[in-house]
Amino acid sequence: MGPFHSDAEQGTACTTINHPTHAALLRPDSVAIDVGAFQGGMLRHLFRLAPKGQHIAFEPVPENARRLQLAFTGATVHSCAVGDAPGQATFFEGLEHPALSGLRRRAKDLPKEPVREIQVTVDTLDRRVPRTFRLRL
DSSP: OOSEEEETTTTEEEEOOOHHHHHHHOOTTOEEEEESOTTSHHHHHHHHHOTTSEEEEEOOSHHHHHHHHHHOTTEEEEOSEEOSSOEEEEEEEESSOGGGOBSSOOTTTOTTOOEEEEEEEEEOHHHHSOTTSOOOO
């Protein structure tokens, strides 16, 4: 498995790169993508490592996406989930453990986790990331 993988079973995409590796891979002008940006912790980290770069964030929870748009004016923030095809889907927002949120309910991980189900737009990276960007995954 490379540094980036898509977990189709869970309906999520996640990075397996740790923070020290980010510093080794990112240049000050790198393009950085944060899928599932939540409250912007990783996005803040990416801005610090690539201050002259272009930053794209994806966040399916509308309130979180609006906060990110206000907090990170230098980023392009998309209020949608990322998937393998465009459309609409139910997003399961974990209320006590938001890291377990996603397009699939993670009941086996925390069966008593309260969730909020919201309808979200799903789009592909191919449709949202400009083709002129050179991506190394």
